[in-house]
Every structure is written in C-alpha cells, then in structure tokens.
Amino acid sequence: MIIPLSSMAKAKHTISVSAEEKIREAARRVFMKKGYAATRTRDIAEEAGLNLALLNYYFRSKEKLFGIVMEERMKQFFGVITPLMYDTTTTLDRKIEMIVSNYVDMLLQNPDLPLFILNEIRHNSDLFNRFQAGRLIHGSHFVTQLKEKQPGIHPLHFVVSILGMTIFPFVAKPVLQSAGGINQQLFVAMMEERKTLVPKWAKAMIKMK
Amino acid sequence: MIIPLSSMAKAKHTISVSAEEKIREAARRVFMKKGYAATRTRDIAEEAGLNLALLNYYFRSKEKLFGIVMEERMKQFFGVITPLMYDTTTTLDRKIEMIVSNYVDMLLQNPDLPLFILNEIRHNSDLFNRFQAGRLIHGSHFVTQLKEKQPGIHPLHFVVSILGMTIFPFVAKPVLQSAGGINQQLFVAMMEERKTLVPKWAKAMIKMK
DNA sequence: GTCTATACAAAGATAGAC
DNA sequence: GTCTATCTTTGTATAGAC
Structure with missing residues (x-):
C-alpha cells in the first residue's frame, strides 16, 4: 500500500x-x-x-x-455572548443568566482578555470594524426583548450595565486587589458569587418602575 | 520702586x-x-x-x-471618589449619587482616562502601589456603610458594580459606538441619563433581600 | 524548514554650538 | 535655554548556508 x-x-x-x-x-x-x-x-x-x-x-x-x-482573541471575546444574544428561543431572564455565567467562566480562564481587546481596539479601531461590521448588539433579539420590557429606557443602558458589572472587575483587577485588599483566591470566589448576584440585580433593574 | x-x-x-x-x-x-x-x-x-x-x-x-x-492622571482618576468615599457626614444614598455624577462629569471631559490608567497599571503594577499604598477602598467609610446595610454580601461587590456601570461604558466606548449603533451625541446623552439611572439601580440593589 | 549572520530603520539619549 | 547633528541601542526584516 x-x-x-x-x-x-x-x-x-x-x-x-x-x-x-x-x-x-x-x-x-x-x-x-x-x-x-x-x-x-x-x-x-x-x-x-x-x-x-x-x-x-x-x-x-x-x-x-x-x-x-487578534482575530482569534476577538472571536473568543465576542463569541461568548453573540449566539446567546441572537437566540430567539430563550427568555430574557435566562439570557441574562447565561450571558453573565458564560462570561465569568471564560474570563476566569482568560483574565487579561478584556483589557487587551479593548485597549488594542482603541488604538486601532479598524481591528473591530474589520472583524464584524456593526450591529453586533443593535439588531439582536436580546435588545428586542429589553425594549419590550422597558420601552422608556434605551436598551443599551441595560446591556452596558450587565456587561459592566460582569467584565469591569477583570479590567480593574490589579486595582481591586491592591486597593480593595483581596487576594487571588477571594477574587475568584467573588467572581463565582457574581454569577448569581449580577443576574439577580439585572432582572430587578429591568422590572423597576 | x-x-x-x-x-x-x-x-x-x-x-x-x-x-x-x-x-x-x-x-x-x-x-x-x-x-x-x-x-x-x-x-x-x-x-x-x-x-x-x-x-x-x-x-x-x-x-x-x-x-x-502618570502620577497626575492617577490623582485625577482616583481623586474624584476618594474624598467622597471617606466622607463621614454624608448618607450612603447621597454618596452613591455623588460618586456616579462626579465620575460621569469627569469622564465626559476625559473619556480616554480609564483605559489609559487601567492598562498602564496592568503593565506596571508598581505604578499604582507607589502612588497610594492599598486600602484606598478597603478602609473607607463608604465600605462601612455598605457593610451595615448588607452584612451578608461583601461590600466590594457593590463598589465594583457601581464603578463598573459608571466607568465601563467609557472603556468600551469604541465597541458600543460601532456594535451598538450610537453616535457621539447619543453617547453623551446616555451618559447624562446614567447619572440618575445608575444610582437608582444601585440603591435598589443594596436594599434587596 | 531551520538556522546564523547581517542589513536597515527607528528610537532614546547626548555632545557641543549658539 | 534652545538648537542641530550624531552616537548607541534596539527592533524588524532579509540573505544565504545547511
């Protein structure tokens, strides 16, 4: 042969x-x-x-x-939520839980990813535009569901808040550890807690008068 | 003369x-x-x-x-909240309003500041340690007040959430504008709205069961 | 395909004239 | 104090042997 x-x-x-x-x-x-x-x-x-x-x-x-x-990392960073946000078969509450939980899990494995991505994009915004032209958030089912629940508030307010509460701790990690007096072990434990805390808070925000 | x-x-x-x-x-x-x-x-x-x-x-x-x-910029970035967080004469609710409002005002004037500071600190964490050794958050009156209201939840959870909701939109600004389909004018308008939205949400979070 | 040696350009720092 | 010209180091890219 x-x-x-x-x-x-x-x-x-x-x-x-x-x-x-x-x-x-x-x-x-x-x-x-x-x-x-x-x-x-x-x-x-x-x-x-x-x-x-x-x-x-x-x-x-x-x-x-x-x-x-950069292309590989951006796929990882945005790929965690894009499919979820466009999924038309899940409820709003379930989407929020999944987005936060998936992001925390991924960021615990890749804590440097957000700052890397956001910083490099800022220094060369073509990187992002080339990657996936606009509308990643704007046209999603997630945004539609948010608009239904709270027609008076721009849906991006909720998206920003949820992502901010989820991603920001990783972006500010060195400061939190030094100024907040927490070590690596406590940091990880708190991020795990946030997988239930952040969705609970987010759902309440959306239901508020 | x-x-x-x-x-x-x-x-x-x-x-x-x-x-x-x-x-x-x-x-x-x-x-x-x-x-x-x-x-x-x-x-x-x-x-x-x-x-x-x-x-x-x-x-x-x-x-x-x-x-x-770097030292000048760090003073600006952390100076906005440090005095407020250590002020023992203001209520918790008032502190939250002031922190968010002051930060949004300052960041609208210096939108690049957070990403610059956080990124440079990550690449050289001595920068932050040299600046003001630890405890910036940990020992503040703000943290004490949070601990009183919610003994079951680590106060840093609330600090991170409030700062995340306030600062994150500026860190992610290029992505929000491109993927969220908003222009500079709308961005500014939304940040102004957040001066009332974020405190409202934050207070509700702290009062939750 | 993988290496050594080197060309070439960019960038930080300095010498010395004015 | 301020400039022009230059030294030195570093970093990207390539040539050419194996």
Whole structure:
C-alpha cells in the first residue's frame, strides 16, 4: 500500500506541534501580556523556543502575526455572548443568566482578555470594524426583548450595565486587589458569587418602575 | 520702586507657558492617546512644537517624564471618589449619587482616562502601589456603610458594580459606538441619563433581600 | 524548514554650538 | 535655554548556508 506524502506530513504534525503553531501560541501569550507596541519579535521567538527568522518565514511581519492573534482573541471575546444574544428561543431572564455565567467562566480562564481587546481596539479601531461590521448588539433579539420590557429606557443602558458589572472587575483587577485588599483566591470566589448576584440585580433593574 | 528679578520671571511665566510646561502637556496628550510603549519621544517634541533635546534637558528620560504624567492622571482618576468615599457626614444614598455624577462629569471631559490608567497599571503594577499604598477602598467609610446595610454580601461587590456601570461604558466606548449603533451625541446623552439611572439601580440593589 | 549572520530603520539619549 | 547633528541601542526584516 502506498501512503501519500501529504498524509505522512499530516500525521507528523499531529504528534509534535509544528513550528508555525508554536510561534502563533507564543505570539498570543506575549501579545496578550505586553500589548502590541511593547512586544518585540525577539520575545516571541524566544517564548516559542525558535529562531527569529522563522517568524518572518511563516508570517510576513509582526503586524500580520498580530492580526491573526487578534482575530482569534476577538472571536473568543465576542463569541461568548453573540449566539446567546441572537437566540430567539430563550427568555430574557435566562439570557441574562447565561450571558453573565458564560462570561465569568471564560474570563476566569482568560483574565487579561478584556483589557487587551479593548485597549488594542482603541488604538486601532479598524481591528473591530474589520472583524464584524456593526450591529453586533443593535439588531439582536436580546435588545428586542429589553425594549419590550422597558420601552422608556434605551436598551443599551441595560446591556452596558450587565456587561459592566460582569467584565469591569477583570479590567480593574490589579486595582481591586491592591486597593480593595483581596487576594487571588477571594477574587475568584467573588467572581463565582457574581454569577448569581449580577443576574439577580439585572432582572430587578429591568422590572423597576 | 524696584521689582525683583524673581517676580519678573514669575510674571513672564503667567503670560507665556514655559518650555517645560509645554513638554509636560504635550507628553500628557501623546501618552494618553498612544500609551507608553507606542509613544516616541519625537512625537512629544513635535506635539510641543519644541526640539527633542529639550525633553531630555528638563526630564532625564522618557520613563521619568511618563512617571510624572502618570502620577497626575492617577490623582485625577482616583481623586474624584476618594474624598467622597471617606466622607463621614454624608448618607450612603447621597454618596452613591455623588460618586456616579462626579465620575460621569469627569469622564465626559476625559473619556480616554480609564483605559489609559487601567492598562498602564496592568503593565506596571508598581505604578499604582507607589502612588497610594492599598486600602484606598478597603478602609473607607463608604465600605462601612455598605457593610451595615448588607452584612451578608461583601461590600466590594457593590463598589465594583457601581464603578463598573459608571466607568465601563467609557472603556468600551469604541465597541458600543460601532456594535451598538450610537453616535457621539447619543453617547453623551446616555451618559447624562446614567447619572440618575445608575444610582437608582444601585440603591435598589443594596436594599434587596 | 531551520538556522546564523547581517542589513536597515527607528528610537532614546547626548555632545557641543549658539 | 534652545538648537542641530550624531552616537548607541534596539527592533524588524532579509540573505544565504545547511
């Protein structure tokens, strides 16, 4: 039996991670930690345990490599809520519970993600526009449901409040730990508590006169 | 009558801004816009309309200049709430109203401030520790009042929620405008509305069973 | 595909004239 | 105090051997 070369190459790639993959993962870690501007391509090569030239061989430039990392991270950051917000089969209350819970779980695994994303978008707003042109929130079923319940208040007020209560603690984490006098363990415990607290508060807000 | 030289120099400084001052203000604008790592000293010199060498003449290095700017901005960012939080003469409800209202007013004038501060602190947490060692929130009268009203819930939960609802919209502004479909004018109007909405919600949260 | 060595550009800092 | 010119370091990208 003849085994095609392409299959052999594929098999080889499944046992040991390819150099390309190593660089992409190293780039993700370094970019996330230091941000685009403060990251040196040498840092990425070193983190990957590979030579600097490989970086330019697989990806054309620092900027191209960053674009790839950024797209993956934005998918992760916005992907947590987009499907939920557009789901027409769940109630408003259930949506709120799921959005908060899913976000907290994901952010506990990726605490640096929000500040990274929001900061890089601010310095290059094209990043976001290129990713998914507008209307991500505006046209969602979630917004429709909010408008029904509270026609007098712009639905974005509720979206901002829920996301703010959920995401902000991770953005302000260093300050909270230092000025609030809490350690890592307590921080995690509080975020777990917020999975029930924030939805409870949010539902009350929406039902208020 | 004899006018001392020192007075003349002082008078001169009141009419035209000194080079040192020009550089500090230019540095503030450029650092706030691009962040520390992405800022080039040449950008600051150009923004100030002065030569690059002056920057090193007055301040020893880019890092020193940044430290000065950072300290001023942190004073502004934390100074808005610190006095209020430690004030023992105001009620809890009044404190909440004042914190939100003061923050919104200040942030409408300095929309880039939160992301700048939080991002730079994350990349160099010494910046915050050096500024004002811990306890900024932890030992405040505000926290004491919250603990009285709701002994079962960690007071930091309320602090985080109030600050999150107030500050987060400014941190996420580019995303909100693009994905939420709102322009600058509507953004400002909504932030004004939040000066009454957020306190109303926050008070209800604290009173909940 | 992977490496070493190096070209080239950008950026921080300084010397020295005025 | 302020400028022009320049040194030095750092960082991105490429050439060329294996």
